[in-house]
Amino acid sequence: MAKPAILTVDDDPAVLQSIARDLRKQYGKNHQVVPAGSGAEALEILHQLVLRESPIALIVSDQRMPNMVGTTFLGQARSVVPTAKLVLLTAYADTDVAIKSINDLGLHHYLLKPWDPPEDRLYPVLDDLLTGWRRAHPDSDGGVRVVGHRWSDRSHEIKTFLARNHIPYVWLDVDQNEEARTLREAANATAATELPLVLLPDRDPLRAPSMRELATALDLHTTADKPLYDLCIVGAGPAGLAGAVYGASEGLQTVIIEGSAPGGQAGQSARIENYLGFEHGLSGADLAERAFRQAKRFKAEMVLAREVVGLEARGPVRAVRFDDGTEIEARTILIASGVSYQRLEAPGLGEFVNQGVYYGANATDAPATEGQEVYVVGGANSAGQAVLNLARCAKKVVLLVRSSALEKGMSQYLVDDIRAKEN
Ligand SMILES: Cc1cc2nc3c(=O)[nH]c(=O)nc-3n(C[C@H](O)[C@H](O)[C@H](O)COP(=O)(O)OP(=O)(O)OC[C@H]3O[C@@H](n4cnc5c(N)ncnc54)[C@H](O)[C@@H]3O)c2cc1C
Incomplete structure:
Protein backbone atom coordinates (compact mmCIF):
# COMPACT_ATOMS: atom_id res chain seq x y z
CA MET A 1 0.00 0.00 0.00
CA ALA A 2 1.23 3.55 -0.79
CA LYS A 3 2.45 5.76 2.03
CA PRO A 4 -0.32 8.01 3.40
CA ALA A 5 -0.30 11.36 1.61
CA ILE A 6 0.13 14.87 2.97
CA LEU A 7 -1.27 17.35 0.46
CA THR A 8 -0.11 20.96 0.70
CA VAL A 9 -1.70 23.79 -1.29
CA ASP A 10 -0.42 27.34 -1.90
CA ASP A 11 -0.61 29.63 -4.93
CA ASP A 12 2.79 31.23 -4.18
CA PRO A 13 5.44 28.90 -5.70
CA ALA A 14 8.17 29.98 -3.24
CA VAL A 15 5.93 29.36 -0.21
CA LEU A 16 4.72 26.05 -1.66
CA GLN A 17 8.29 24.89 -2.19
CA SER A 18 9.26 25.92 1.31
CA ILE A 19 6.35 24.21 3.12
CA ALA A 20 6.77 21.05 1.00
CA ARG A 21 10.47 20.99 1.91
CA ASP A 22 9.74 21.30 5.65
CA LEU A 23 7.03 18.62 5.47
CA ARG A 24 9.32 16.21 3.59
CA LYS A 25 12.12 16.79 6.08
CA GLN A 26 9.95 15.74 9.03
CA TYR A 27 7.44 13.33 7.50
CA GLY A 28 8.96 12.19 4.18
CA LYS A 29 10.07 8.83 5.56
CA ASN A 30 6.52 7.65 6.23
CA HIS A 31 4.41 9.90 3.99
CA GLN A 32 4.30 11.07 0.40
CA VAL A 33 4.22 14.88 0.39
CA VAL A 34 2.22 16.18 -2.59
CA PRO A 35 2.29 19.93 -3.46
CA ALA A 36 -0.48 21.69 -5.44
CA GLY A 37 -0.56 25.30 -6.71
CA SER A 38 -4.34 25.88 -6.47
CA GLY A 39 -7.52 24.50 -4.93
CA ALA A 40 -8.66 23.13 -8.30
CA GLU A 41 -5.37 21.30 -8.87
CA ALA A 42 -5.46 19.94 -5.32
CA LEU A 43 -9.01 18.58 -5.78
CA GLU A 44 -7.91 16.87 -9.00
CA ILE A 45 -4.98 15.26 -7.15
CA LEU A 46 -7.27 14.17 -4.31
CA HIS A 47 -9.62 12.41 -6.74
CA GLN A 48 -6.67 10.60 -8.33
CA LEU A 49 -5.33 9.49 -4.94
CA VAL A 50 -8.77 8.21 -3.93
CA LEU A 51 -9.09 6.27 -7.22
CA ARG A 52 -5.70 4.66 -6.58
CA GLU A 53 -6.82 3.82 -3.02
CA SER A 54 -3.92 5.89 -1.66
CA PRO A 55 -4.68 6.97 1.91
CA ILE A 56 -4.72 10.74 2.57
CA ALA A 57 -3.76 11.68 6.12
CA LEU A 58 -3.44 15.46 6.12
CA ILE A 59 -4.26 18.52 3.99
CA VAL A 60 -2.49 21.83 4.69
CA SER A 61 -3.93 24.72 2.70
CA ASP A 62 -3.20 28.42 2.31
CA GLN A 63 -6.27 30.67 2.77
CA ARG A 64 -5.78 33.54 0.29
CA MET A 65 -5.67 31.97 -3.16
CA PRO A 66 -7.21 33.37 -6.38
CA ASN A 67 -10.29 31.53 -7.78
CA MET A 68 -10.79 29.35 -4.71
CA VAL A 69 -9.93 30.38 -1.14
CA GLY A 70 -8.57 27.83 1.31
CA THR A 71 -11.78 27.39 3.33
CA THR A 72 -13.81 26.69 0.16
CA PHE A 73 -11.22 24.18 -1.01
CA LEU A 74 -11.05 22.43 2.38
CA GLY A 75 -14.85 22.21 2.50
CA GLN A 76 -14.85 20.39 -0.86
CA ALA A 77 -11.82 18.29 0.07
CA ARG A 78 -13.63 17.13 3.19
CA SER A 79 -16.42 15.56 1.17
CA VAL A 80 -13.83 13.70 -0.98
CA VAL A 81 -11.75 12.45 2.00
CA PRO A 82 -13.83 12.80 5.18
CA THR A 83 -11.14 11.21 7.39
CA ALA A 84 -8.20 13.47 6.42
CA LYS A 85 -7.01 16.02 8.97
CA LEU A 86 -7.51 19.59 7.72
CA VAL A 87 -5.21 22.51 8.51
CA LEU A 88 -5.43 26.11 7.31
CA LEU A 89 -2.18 28.03 7.00
CA THR A 90 -3.14 31.69 7.31
CA ALA A 91 -1.76 35.18 7.69
CA TYR A 92 -2.54 36.87 11.00
CA ALA A 93 -5.29 38.96 9.35
CA ASP A 94 -7.28 35.81 8.54
CA THR A 95 -7.47 34.31 12.03
CA ASP A 96 -11.19 35.18 12.38
CA VAL A 97 -11.96 33.18 9.23
CA ALA A 98 -9.88 30.30 10.56
CA ILE A 99 -11.57 30.25 13.97
CA LYS A 100 -15.01 30.31 12.33
CA SER A 101 -13.99 27.40 10.07
CA ILE A 102 -13.18 25.21 13.07
CA ASN A 103 -16.92 25.08 13.78
CA ASP A 104 -18.40 25.52 10.31
CA LEU A 105 -16.04 23.23 8.42
CA GLY A 106 -14.68 20.83 10.99
CA LEU A 107 -11.21 22.33 10.45
CA HIS A 108 -8.78 20.55 12.80
CA HIS A 109 -6.31 23.39 13.28
CA TYR A 110 -5.04 26.65 11.86
CA LEU A 111 -1.41 27.75 11.80
CA LEU A 112 0.04 31.18 11.25
CA LYS A 113 2.55 32.16 8.59
CA PRO A 114 5.50 32.34 8.86
CA TRP A 115 5.90 28.94 10.53
CA ASP A 116 9.65 29.29 11.29
CA PRO A 117 11.09 27.55 13.20
CA PRO A 118 8.97 24.54 12.12
CA GLU A 119 10.15 22.58 15.20
CA ASP A 120 8.12 25.02 17.34
CA ARG A 121 5.42 26.37 15.06
CA LEU A 122 4.55 23.58 12.64
CA TYR A 123 5.64 20.07 13.66
CA PRO A 124 4.09 19.88 17.18
CA VAL A 125 0.56 20.47 15.84
CA LEU A 126 1.02 18.27 12.78
CA ASP A 127 2.61 15.49 14.89
CA ASP A 128 -0.53 15.45 17.06
CA LEU A 129 -2.86 15.35 14.06
CA LEU A 130 -0.91 12.63 12.25
CA THR A 131 -0.72 10.53 15.41
CA GLY A 132 -4.51 10.80 15.77
CA TRP A 133 -4.97 9.86 12.12
CA ARG A 134 -2.63 6.85 12.41
CA ARG A 135 -4.46 5.58 15.49
CA ALA A 136 -7.70 5.63 13.54
CA HIS A 137 -6.04 3.90 10.54
CA PRO A 138 -3.66 1.33 12.05
CA ASP A 139 -3.26 -0.67 8.83
CA SER A 140 -2.77 2.34 6.56
CA ASP A 141 0.97 2.40 5.96
CA GLY A 142 1.50 -1.27 5.20
CA GLY A 143 4.24 -1.04 7.80
CA VAL A 144 4.58 -3.68 10.48
CA ARG A 145 2.87 -7.08 10.25
CA VAL A 146 2.95 -9.60 13.07
CA VAL A 147 2.26 -13.23 12.13
CA GLY A 148 1.71 -15.68 14.98
CA HIS A 149 -0.62 -17.73 17.16
CA ARG A 150 -3.26 -15.88 19.13
CA TRP A 151 -2.56 -17.72 22.39
CA SER A 152 1.22 -17.34 22.21
CA ASP A 153 2.82 -15.30 25.00
CA ARG A 154 5.54 -14.04 22.63
CA SER A 155 2.92 -12.76 20.18
CA HIS A 156 1.18 -10.97 23.04
CA GLU A 157 4.42 -9.37 24.27
CA ILE A 158 5.33 -8.14 20.80
CA LYS A 159 1.86 -6.75 20.10
CA THR A 160 1.85 -5.00 23.50
CA PHE A 161 5.30 -3.54 22.87
CA LEU A 162 4.23 -2.17 19.47
CA ALA A 163 0.95 -0.78 20.79
CA ARG A 164 2.57 0.90 23.77
CA ASN A 165 5.21 2.48 21.54
CA HIS A 166 2.44 3.75 19.21
CA ILE A 167 3.69 1.72 16.27
CA PRO A 168 0.74 0.74 14.06
CA TYR A 169 0.77 -2.93 13.05
CA VAL A 170 -1.43 -5.51 11.43
CA TRP A 171 -1.99 -8.73 13.38
CA LEU A 172 -2.30 -11.92 11.32
CA ASP A 173 -3.34 -15.07 13.18
CA VAL A 174 -1.91 -18.25 11.57
CA ASP A 175 -4.81 -20.30 12.96
CA GLN A 176 -7.47 -18.17 11.32
CA ASN A 177 -6.01 -16.18 8.48
CA GLU A 178 -5.06 -17.46 5.02
CA GLU A 179 -2.70 -14.53 4.38
CA ALA A 180 -0.88 -15.34 7.64
CA ARG A 181 -0.30 -18.93 6.50
CA THR A 182 0.92 -17.75 3.09
CA LEU A 183 3.38 -15.32 4.69
CA ARG A 184 4.63 -18.00 7.07
CA GLU A 185 5.26 -20.32 4.12
CA ALA A 186 6.96 -17.56 2.11
CA ALA A 187 9.28 -16.87 5.06
CA ASN A 188 9.86 -20.63 5.40
CA ALA A 189 9.14 -20.34 9.12
CA THR A 190 8.18 -23.96 9.63
CA ALA A 191 9.38 -24.32 13.24
CA ALA A 192 7.03 -23.11 15.98
CA THR A 193 10.02 -21.40 17.64
CA GLU A 194 10.30 -19.04 14.64
CA LEU A 195 6.92 -17.49 15.46
CA PRO A 196 5.86 -14.80 15.79
CA LEU A 197 7.29 -13.40 12.59
CA VAL A 198 7.58 -9.63 12.44
CA LEU A 199 7.58 -8.31 8.87
CA LEU A 200 8.92 -4.82 8.17
CA PRO A 201 9.20 -3.14 4.76
CA ASP A 202 12.55 -3.75 3.00
CA ARG A 203 13.91 -6.09 5.68
CA ASP A 204 14.32 -9.80 6.20
CA PRO A 205 11.60 -11.23 8.47
CA LEU A 206 12.38 -11.08 12.19
CA ARG A 207 11.82 -14.52 13.73
CA ALA A 208 10.56 -14.47 17.33
CA PRO A 209 12.66 -11.33 17.96
CA SER A 210 13.65 -10.10 21.41
CA MET A 211 12.31 -6.68 22.38
CA ARG A 212 15.72 -5.16 21.75
CA GLU A 213 16.04 -6.75 18.29
CA LEU A 214 12.59 -5.47 17.45
CA ALA A 215 13.27 -1.99 18.84
CA THR A 216 16.53 -1.75 16.89
CA ALA A 217 14.86 -2.90 13.67
CA LEU A 218 12.23 -0.20 14.18
CA ASP A 219 14.95 2.46 14.57
CA LEU A 220 13.97 3.17 18.17
CA HIS A 221 16.76 4.73 20.22
CA ASP A 230 24.03 15.00 34.84
CA LEU A 231 20.80 13.09 35.44
CA CYS A 232 19.82 9.51 34.63
CA ILE A 233 16.16 8.58 35.19
CA VAL A 234 15.17 4.92 35.40
CA GLY A 235 11.62 4.44 34.11
CA ALA A 236 9.53 6.54 31.70
CA GLY A 237 6.18 6.42 33.48
CA PRO A 238 4.51 9.73 34.38
CA ALA A 239 6.99 10.28 37.24
CA GLY A 240 10.08 9.63 35.12
CA LEU A 241 8.80 11.74 32.22
CA ALA A 242 7.98 14.62 34.56
CA GLY A 243 11.49 14.33 36.03
CA ALA A 244 12.95 14.44 32.51
CA VAL A 245 10.96 17.57 31.60
CA TYR A 246 12.04 19.43 34.74
CA GLY A 247 15.65 18.20 34.67
CA ALA A 248 16.21 18.93 31.00
CA SER A 249 14.39 22.27 31.16
CA GLU A 250 16.88 23.34 33.85
CA GLY A 251 19.70 22.57 31.44
CA LEU A 252 20.78 19.24 32.96
CA GLN A 253 22.06 16.66 30.48
CA THR A 254 19.30 14.15 31.03
CA VAL A 255 18.84 10.57 29.89
CA ILE A 256 15.79 8.45 30.63
CA ILE A 257 16.04 4.66 30.44
CA GLU A 258 12.85 2.70 29.84
CA GLY A 259 12.61 -1.09 29.78
CA SER A 260 9.48 -1.16 27.67
CA ALA A 261 7.60 1.91 26.41
CA PRO A 262 7.03 5.49 27.57
CA GLY A 263 3.96 5.99 29.75
CA GLY A 264 4.37 3.16 32.25
CA GLN A 265 1.10 2.04 33.81
CA ALA A 266 -0.61 5.24 32.70
CA GLY A 267 0.08 4.26 29.07
CA GLN A 268 -2.40 1.41 29.50
CA SER A 269 -5.23 3.62 30.66
CA ALA A 270 -8.10 4.03 28.20
CA ARG A 271 -9.16 7.32 29.81
CA ILE A 272 -7.58 9.43 32.54
CA GLU A 273 -10.14 11.85 33.91
CA ASN A 274 -8.26 13.34 36.86
CA TYR A 275 -5.11 14.80 35.26
CA LEU A 276 -4.73 18.50 35.97
CA GLY A 277 -5.32 20.72 32.96
CA PHE A 278 -7.28 18.21 30.83
CA GLU A 279 -10.85 18.93 31.79
CA HIS A 280 -12.32 16.41 29.32
CA GLY A 281 -9.79 13.70 30.22
CA LEU A 282 -7.35 12.07 27.82
CA SER A 283 -6.14 8.57 27.06
CA GLY A 284 -3.01 7.29 28.79
CA ALA A 285 -1.39 6.84 25.37
CA ASP A 286 -2.06 10.48 24.57
CA LEU A 287 -0.68 11.66 27.92
CA ALA A 288 2.45 9.53 27.49
CA GLU A 289 3.07 10.77 23.99
CA ARG A 290 2.66 14.42 24.93
CA ALA A 291 5.01 14.05 27.91
CA PHE A 292 7.52 12.12 25.77
CA ARG A 293 7.56 14.87 23.13
CA GLN A 294 7.77 17.60 25.77
CA ALA A 295 10.82 15.96 27.36
CA LYS A 296 12.44 15.53 23.94
CA ARG A 297 11.85 19.18 23.11
CA PHE A 298 13.97 20.05 26.13
CA LYS A 299 16.61 17.70 24.67
CA ALA A 300 16.20 14.88 27.19
CA GLU A 301 17.48 11.66 25.61
CA MET A 302 15.16 8.63 25.66
CA VAL A 303 16.61 5.14 25.59
CA LEU A 304 13.94 2.48 25.03
CA ALA A 305 13.77 -1.29 25.45
CA ARG A 306 16.69 -1.27 27.93
CA GLU A 307 16.44 -2.68 31.43
CA VAL A 308 18.58 -1.20 34.24
CA VAL A 309 19.89 -4.14 36.28
CA GLY A 310 22.44 -2.54 38.62
CA LEU A 311 23.75 0.69 40.15
CA GLU A 312 27.17 1.30 41.64
CA ALA A 313 28.70 4.24 43.55
CA ARG A 314 31.91 5.38 41.84
CA GLY A 315 33.35 8.44 43.60
CA PRO A 316 31.32 11.52 42.61
CA VAL A 317 29.28 9.61 39.99
CA ARG A 318 27.05 6.54 39.86
CA ALA A 319 27.37 3.79 37.28
CA VAL A 320 24.14 2.50 35.71
CA ARG A 321 24.38 -1.06 34.37
CA PHE A 322 22.19 -2.45 31.59
CA ASP A 323 20.96 -5.97 30.95
CA ASP A 324 23.59 -6.56 28.23
CA GLY A 325 26.51 -5.70 30.55
CA THR A 326 27.12 -2.19 29.13
CA GLU A 327 26.90 0.88 31.36
CA ILE A 328 26.78 4.67 31.55
CA GLU A 329 27.54 7.08 34.39
CA ALA A 330 25.51 9.91 35.88
CA ARG A 331 25.98 12.50 38.62
CA THR A 332 22.43 11.98 39.87
CA ILE A 333 20.06 9.05 39.46
CA LEU A 334 16.30 9.26 39.80
CA ILE A 335 14.59 5.90 40.20
CA ALA A 336 11.02 6.11 38.89
CA SER A 337 10.46 2.41 38.26
CA GLY A 338 6.85 2.41 39.51
CA VAL A 339 5.17 -0.84 40.42
CA SER A 340 4.44 -4.14 38.72
CA TYR A 341 1.31 -6.25 39.04
CA GLN A 342 0.61 -8.25 42.17
CA ARG A 343 0.34 -11.87 41.00
CA LEU A 344 -2.84 -13.83 41.64
CA GLU A 345 -2.07 -16.98 43.57
CA ALA A 346 -4.45 -19.41 41.93
CA PRO A 347 -3.09 -22.92 41.27
CA GLY A 348 -2.26 -23.53 37.60
CA LEU A 349 -2.75 -19.91 36.57
CA GLY A 350 0.96 -19.24 36.01
CA GLU A 351 1.24 -21.41 32.91
CA PHE A 352 -1.48 -19.44 31.10
CA VAL A 353 -0.05 -15.96 31.71
CA ASN A 354 -0.04 -14.03 28.41
CA GLN A 355 -1.72 -17.03 26.79
CA GLY A 356 -5.31 -16.26 27.73
CA VAL A 357 -4.67 -14.87 31.23
CA TYR A 358 -3.35 -11.29 31.25
CA TYR A 359 -2.24 -8.79 33.85
CA GLY A 360 -3.70 -5.42 32.88
CA ALA A 361 -5.58 -4.64 29.70
CA ASN A 362 -4.25 -2.19 27.14
CA ALA A 363 -6.77 0.00 25.38
CA THR A 364 -5.78 -1.83 22.17
CA ASP A 365 -6.61 -5.28 23.62
CA ALA A 366 -10.38 -4.79 23.46
CA PRO A 367 -10.94 -5.75 19.78
CA ALA A 368 -9.40 -9.21 20.42
CA THR A 369 -12.31 -9.97 22.79
CA GLU A 370 -15.00 -9.28 20.17
CA GLY A 371 -18.04 -11.47 20.83
CA GLN A 372 -16.39 -13.27 23.78
CA GLU A 373 -16.96 -13.57 27.53
CA VAL A 374 -14.18 -12.00 29.64
CA TYR A 375 -13.55 -12.26 33.40
CA VAL A 376 -11.76 -9.40 35.18
CA VAL A 377 -10.35 -10.04 38.67
CA GLY A 378 -9.93 -6.95 40.87
CA GLY A 379 -11.96 -4.27 42.58
CA ALA A 380 -10.06 -1.01 42.14
CA ASN A 381 -9.69 1.58 39.38
CA SER A 382 -7.51 -0.43 36.99
CA ALA A 383 -10.09 -3.22 37.01
CA GLY A 384 -12.87 -0.67 36.52
CA GLN A 385 -11.13 0.90 33.52
CA ALA A 386 -10.44 -2.55 32.04
CA VAL A 387 -14.13 -3.49 32.35
CA LEU A 388 -15.26 -0.34 30.53
CA ASN A 389 -12.64 -0.77 27.86
CA LEU A 390 -13.37 -4.46 27.22
CA ALA A 391 -17.14 -3.95 27.33
CA ARG A 392 -16.84 -1.95 24.10
CA CYS A 393 -16.18 -5.21 22.23
CA ALA A 394 -16.76 -8.29 24.42
CA LYS A 395 -20.17 -10.00 24.50
CA LYS A 396 -20.12 -10.06 28.29
CA VAL A 397 -17.67 -8.85 30.95
CA VAL A 398 -17.84 -10.35 34.46
CA LEU A 399 -16.06 -8.49 37.28
CA LEU A 400 -14.95 -10.66 40.22
CA VAL A 401 -14.55 -8.54 43.36
CA ARG A 402 -13.47 -9.74 46.81
CA SER A 403 -15.13 -6.95 48.81
CA SER A 404 -18.85 -6.54 49.44
CA ALA A 405 -19.31 -3.35 47.39
CA LEU A 406 -17.63 -1.89 44.31
CA GLU A 407 -17.51 1.56 45.94
CA LYS A 408 -15.04 0.33 48.57
CA GLY A 409 -12.11 0.26 46.15
CA MET A 410 -13.21 2.07 43.01
CA SER A 411 -13.81 5.73 42.13
CA GLN A 412 -17.49 6.62 41.96
CA TYR A 413 -17.37 7.78 38.32
CA LEU A 414 -16.15 4.32 37.26
CA VAL A 415 -18.76 2.55 39.40
CA ASP A 416 -21.50 4.66 37.77
CA ASP A 417 -20.18 4.00 34.25
CA ILE A 418 -19.96 0.24 34.88
CA ARG A 419 -23.51 0.11 36.27
CA ALA A 420 -24.74 1.92 33.15
CA LYS A 421 -23.26 -0.78 30.85
CA GLU A 422 -25.66 -3.41 29.55
CA ASN A 423 -23.11 -6.20 29.06
C1 LIG B 1 -5.10 0.59 33.62
C2 LIG B 1 -4.66 1.71 34.54
C3 LIG B 1 -5.41 2.87 34.60
C4 LIG B 1 -5.03 3.92 35.44
N1 LIG B 1 -5.80 5.05 35.45
C5 LIG B 1 -5.47 6.09 36.26
C6 LIG B 1 -6.27 7.27 36.29
O1 LIG B 1 -7.27 7.39 35.58
N2 LIG B 1 -5.87 8.27 37.12
C7 LIG B 1 -4.75 8.16 37.92
O2 LIG B 1 -4.44 9.11 38.64
N3 LIG B 1 -3.97 7.06 37.90
C8 LIG B 1 -4.32 6.02 37.10
N4 LIG B 1 -3.55 4.88 37.10
C9 LIG B 1 -2.37 4.83 37.98
C10 LIG B 1 -1.19 5.57 37.33
O3 LIG B 1 -1.02 5.12 36.00
C11 LIG B 1 0.09 5.31 38.13
O4 LIG B 1 -0.08 5.85 39.42
C12 LIG B 1 1.30 5.97 37.47
O5 LIG B 1 1.50 5.44 36.17
C13 LIG B 1 2.56 5.77 38.30
O6 LIG B 1 3.61 6.42 37.61
P1 LIG B 1 5.15 6.05 37.81
O7 LIG B 1 5.91 6.83 36.80
O8 LIG B 1 5.49 6.21 39.24
O9 LIG B 1 5.29 4.47 37.54
P2 LIG B 1 4.87 3.54 36.32
O10 LIG B 1 3.74 4.12 35.57
O11 LIG B 1 4.71 2.18 36.89
O12 LIG B 1 6.14 3.57 35.35
C14 LIG B 1 7.36 2.95 35.70
C15 LIG B 1 8.16 2.70 34.43
O13 LIG B 1 9.46 2.26 34.79
C16 LIG B 1 9.88 1.23 33.90
N5 LIG B 1 10.87 0.42 34.59
C17 LIG B 1 10.71 -0.28 35.74
N6 LIG B 1 11.86 -0.88 36.09
C18 LIG B 1 12.77 -0.56 35.14
C19 LIG B 1 14.14 -0.90 34.94
N7 LIG B 1 14.80 -1.67 35.80
N8 LIG B 1 14.78 -0.42 33.84
C20 LIG B 1 14.12 0.38 32.95
N9 LIG B 1 12.82 0.72 33.10
C21 LIG B 1 12.16 0.26 34.17
C22 LIG B 1 8.59 0.47 33.60
O14 LIG B 1 8.69 -0.24 32.36
C23 LIG B 1 7.57 1.60 33.55
O15 LIG B 1 7.41 2.10 32.23
C24 LIG B 1 -3.88 3.81 36.26
C25 LIG B 1 -3.10 2.64 36.19
C26 LIG B 1 -3.48 1.60 35.34
C27 LIG B 1 -2.64 0.36 35.27
Missing part, protein backbone atom coordinates in the same frame (compact mmCIF):
# COMPACT_ATOMS: atom_id res chain seq x y z
CA THR A 222 18.15 1.82 22.27
CA THR A 223 21.68 2.96 23.17
CA ALA A 224 22.70 6.03 25.20
CA ASP A 225 24.71 8.57 23.17
CA LYS A 226 27.09 9.71 25.91
CA PRO A 227 29.15 7.98 28.62
CA LEU A 228 28.26 10.56 31.33
CA TYR A 229 25.06 12.53 32.14
